[in-house]
Amino acid sequence: MLYFADEADSDFTMYGEDLAELSKTDAMFVKVPYTADREKSPWAETSVVPTSKLLSDNPAREYNVAVGKAAVLVCDWFGNEYFRTDEKVKADKLKLMIAKVSDQVEDANKKLQKNLEKAQQAMEKQDSKNAIKALLKNFDEGVVGLDAQEASVRLYHEIMDDIREQKDVLVEKGDVDGLKELAKLVKKTDLEKEVDEAISSVK
Numbered sequence: 001m002l003y004f005a006d007e008a009d010s011d012f013t014m015y016g017e018d019l020a021e022l023s024k025t026d027a028m029f030v031k032v033p034y035t036a037d038r039e040k041s042p043w044a045e046t047s048v049v050p051t052s053k054l055l056s057d058n059p060a061r062e063y064n065v066a067v068g069k070a071a072v073l074v075c076d077w078f079g080n081e082y083f084r085t086d087e088k089v090k091a092d093k094l095k096l097m098i099a100k101v102s103d104q105v106e107d108a109n110k111k112l113q114k115n116l117e118k119a120q121q122a123m124e125k126q127d128s129k130n131a132i133k134a135l136l137k138n139f140d141e142g143v144v145g146l147d148a149q150e151a152s153v154r155l156y157h158e159i160m161d162d163i164r165e166q167k168d169v170l171v172e173k174g175d176v177d178g179l180k181e182l183a184k185l186v187k188k189t190d191l192e193k194e195v196d197e198a199i200s201s202v203k
Contacts, residue, residue, distance in 0.1 A: 001029045001094070002079075003087065004060055006070035009034040018091035027074075032059050035066050047190050049153055050142045054079035074098060076105050078145030087168060089117050105146065112138045112148035119155055128159055129185055134157075160191055167191070167198055174202050 001023075010121045023029045038061045053062035063081065072081035074097045082104045083097040122131035138152045163186060170178040179199045185197045186192050 001027045001098075002054075002059070002071075002073040002075060003029060003031045004063070004065045004071045004073070004089070005034045007029060007034055007036075007068045019094075022091050022095060026095060028132055035060055037061070038067065048136060048139050048146050048188065049156065049190070052079050053081075054146050054162075055067070062111060074101060076101055076145075078143070078171070080108070080143045082146070096203065105198075107139070108143055109146045109148050112152065114140065116148050116152050117153070119152065123159070128163070131159060132154070132185070132189060157170070160189065163191055164194070167195055168199075171198050171202055176202055 004145070010191070019029075035058065037058060040061070041057070053059055056062045064071060071085040072085050072087055072089055072094075073081050074085075074094070075081050082101050084091070085097075105115075106155045115138045119131040119134035122134065135152050138149060139156075143149055163182065166184055166188075167179065170182065174197060179195060179202065183199060185194045186195050
C-alpha cells in the first residue's frame with residue numbers, strides 16, 4: 001500500500017484500528033512524502049526496459065500522482081500498481097482490493113508469458129526483428145519483477161549484445177549499407193542512437 005500524502009503531508013490522514021490491523025496481516029503500508037516536483041532530470045538515463053517506480057528519484061512523478069492530492073495505490077510486492085483510490089478509503093474496501101492483487105499478478109504474468117514465448121520462437125528461427133517486437137510489447141506494459149518480464153529482459157539483453165557485436169564488425173568494415181539495415185532492426189530499442197552514431201562515424 002503506497003500512501004502519497006497531500007500538500008498538508010499529514011501523518012494522521014489514514015488512521016484507525018481497522019487500518020492498523022490491515023497493516024499487520026494483509027499489507028505493508030508505505031507513506032511517500034509530498035512533493036510538487038514532477039520534472040525529470042535532463043541527465044536521467046532512459047531505457048525501453050521498465051524499471052521499478054518505487055526505486056526512482058521521484059515515485060510521485062513515476063506513478064502520475066496529481067500534485068496536491070493524496071492517493072492510495074494498491075500494488076504487488078514489486079511496486080506494480082493494480083488499484084488506486086484516495087485517503088478516505090475504508091479498510092474493508094482496501095482488503096477487497098488487496099485480495100484481488102494475486103489474481104491480477106497471475107493474469108499480468110500470463111500476458112507477458114505469451115509475448116515472451118513469441119519472442120523465443122522467433123529467435124529459434126533467427127528472427128530478431130519479431131523477437132524484439134514481442135519483447136517491446138512486454139516492456140510497454142511497464143511492469144517489473146514478474147517472472148515472464150524478468151525472462152524478457154534477459155532475452156532482450158542477449159539480443160542487444162549480439163546486435164552490438166554485429167554493429168562493431170560492420171563499423172570495422174566501413175559497411176554503411178549493413179549498418180542502415182541494422183538501424184531498421186533496432187528502432188525503438190536502446191541501440192537505436194548507438195547504431196545511428198555508428199552510421200555517421202563511417203560516412
